[in-house]
Amino acid sequence: MDSTRSLRRVLWMAVVGFALLGAVLSQANTAKEPQQNVPRDALGAASPEYQQKALAKLMPERDVSKITEVFDPVIRNAFIPKDNDLTAKRVELGKKLYFDKRLSADGTVSCATCHDVTRGFTDQLAVSKGIDGQLGKRNAPTTLNSILLQTLFWDGRSPTLDNQAKQPILNPVEMGMADENAAMKAIRGDPEYQKMFREAYGRDMNYEDLGRAIGAFERTLVFMDSPFRRFLAGDDRAISAEAQAGFELYNGKARCAACHPMSPSNPLGTDNRFHNVGVSARHQDFEALGRRAVKLLKEDSSEQKLDELAVGTDLSELGRFMVTRNRVDMGSFRTPLILNVGITPPYMHDGSLMTLWDVIDHYNKGGEANPFLDGGIEPLALTEEEINQLVAFLFTLTDVRFADENQRQFNRQQAAAKKNRPIRDEAIANRQVIPFEKRVMGTKATKK
Numbered sequence: 001m002d003s004t005r006s007l008r009r010v011l012w013m014a015v016v017g018f019a020l021l022g023a024v025l026s027q028a029n030t031a032k033e034p035q036q037n038v039p040r041d042a043l044g045a046a047s048p049e050y051q052q053k054a055l056a057k058l059m060p061e062r063d064v065s066k067i068t069e070v071f072d073p074v075i076r077n078a079f080i081p082k083d084n085d086l087t088a089k090r091v092e093l094g095k096k097l098y099f100d101k102r103l104s105a106d107g108t109v110s111c112a113t114c115h116d117v118t119r120g121f122t123d124q125l126a127v128s129k130g131i132d133g134q135l136g137k138r139n140a141p142t143t144l145n146s147i148l149l150q151t152l153f154w155d156g157r158s159p160t161l162d163n164q165a166k167q168p169i170l171n172p173v174e175m176g177m178a179d180e181n182a183a184m185k186a187i188r189g190d191p192e193y194q195k196m197f198r199e200a201y202g203r204d205m206n207y208e209d210l211g212r213a214i215g216a217f218e219r220t221l222v223f224m225d226s227p228f229r230r231f232l233a234g235d236d237r238a239i240s241a242e243a244q245a246g247f248e249l250y251n252g253k254a255r256c257a258a259c260h261p262m263s264p265s266n267p268l269g270t271d272n273r274f275h276n277v278g279v280s281a282r283h284q285d286f287e288a289l290g291r292r293a294v295k296l297l298k299e300d301s302s303e304q305k306l307d308e309l310a311v312g313t314d315l316s317e318l319g320r321f322m323v324t325r326n327r328v329d330m331g332s333f334r335t336p337l338i339l340n341v342g343i344t345p346p347y348m349h350d351g352s353l354m355t356l357w358d359v360i361d362h363y364n365k366g367g368e369a370n371p372f373l374d375g376g377i378e379p380l381a382l383t384e385e386e387i388n389q390l391v392a393f394l395f396t397l398t399d400v401r402f403a404d405e406n407q408r409q410f411n412r413q414q415a416a417a418k419k420n421r422p423i424r425d426e427a428i429a430n431r432q433v434i435p436f437e438k439r440v441m442g443t444k445a446t447k448k
């Protein structure tokens, strides 16, 4: 009797053990490389066919006009241009253009190369690679939720998605078309496009409508259903206690919300303003760069020239200064939206920070000293525990439809951060209690 019972127990333990092991292994697998079998091109992008299938799975909605109904009508109307209301035909056309490599000079690059459905709608590279493997100087932001951005590009040089979309096609290190005519020539003979343009805009194909259609498509990429949002809506268990503590730090001691506010009318986590948070400053002589920029822009300050200089040369580091030529804007960049930030590494305008731990270390250090550093950036005296809490919080901002990729990124970044935290030591050396903390928080803000 006793021996059968213990045999049964052993068997049960074996069964449970195997099941657990299986679960752990499959978890480790998905967390590590669920994307192993994705067909990828030389630039690392998933094939257009694969991406479109993945997109259809993410967004099964047929009625695109419904997508923006999540917004207050006042907000929605502010971000949909008068001459480009959202219609299914326009979105369908924009989608085709977004994935079409014919819009690049050598037929190898589309918008979806650098804003890839399988890579958080970015390329997950430090800086982007365009035709002939040319490297730009800037990190590709995600196209997700770009509908609500007040300006586009890291320096805000473009006012609308419709305008923005026309630029990468002509940029020599991105898609490399000589001019608008060359771009239109590449697709003009396609009868399907002729029909789709006509149905979408009621006239012949032209470059302005190409920009509008792509803009319309991008406006449907609304991915805001994050665990954090569910938490705000009242589901206390949507995020961990660690992440909740991170949210408190975000609004309090770490002062992130000063520039990355999140409110019902502005849920993106950006103030849409420009700040020098000491990223460029690692290795820049702003004054010399500024003089060169002013000289070059005197010769040609067209939209296209500005785009070329900003993306393809070391003047990139001047940031907003290139647009305003105002000294106070040296090295300042638009606060990026931080929804889905877990799945869009590396970070910052130059992709210089590999993980969200590195990002917090950067702020904890107080950024890189430079004459144009924003007043809001000071050493923070965050402890390791608090850093982990902030990172845990940032990972709750990813839409639940990307939960697998988010978990994979968390594991990958955590492993990388365990091995190497380049800024942590400097951050610790800089650690200090800010005068305001000493006064307001009393003994709570002791040095650790």
Ligand code: HEC
Binding pocket: 098, 109, 110, 111, 112, 113, 114, 115, 128, 129, 130, 131, 136, 138, 139, 140, 141, 142, 143, 146, 149, 151, 152, 153, 154, 155, 161, 164, 165, 166, 168, 169, 173, 174, 175, 214, 310, 311
């Ligand atoms: C070679 C890679 C590459 C290609 C191709 C490319 N982009 Fe980008 N994209 C970038 C980079 C890099 C930036 C940031 C440039 C800057 O801020 O100066 C960017 C910025 C953007 C932004 C601004 C986002 C923000 O937060 O301000 C949008 C929107 C965008 N791209 C859409 C597109 C569209 C639409 C296409 C196709 C017509 C396209 N991109 C093609 C790399 C690329």
Ligand code: HEC
Binding pocket: 250, 254, 255, 256, 257, 258, 259, 260, 274, 275, 276, 277, 278, 279, 280, 332, 333, 334, 335, 336, 337, 338, 341, 344, 346, 347, 348, 349, 350, 359, 360, 363, 374, 376, 377, 390
């Ligand atoms: C003074 C304004 C300001 C404050 C305060 C601030 N940020 Fe930022 N944040 C920015 C700007 C501007 C950038 C882009 C800087 C660049 O690339 O040069 C940025 C970039 C980031 C990025 C990179 C996003 C990406 O996609 O590359 C993350 C993440 C981030 N901030 C999180 C935080 C957190 C967390 C805090 C609080 C510890 C914080 N920020 C405090 C303005 C600010």
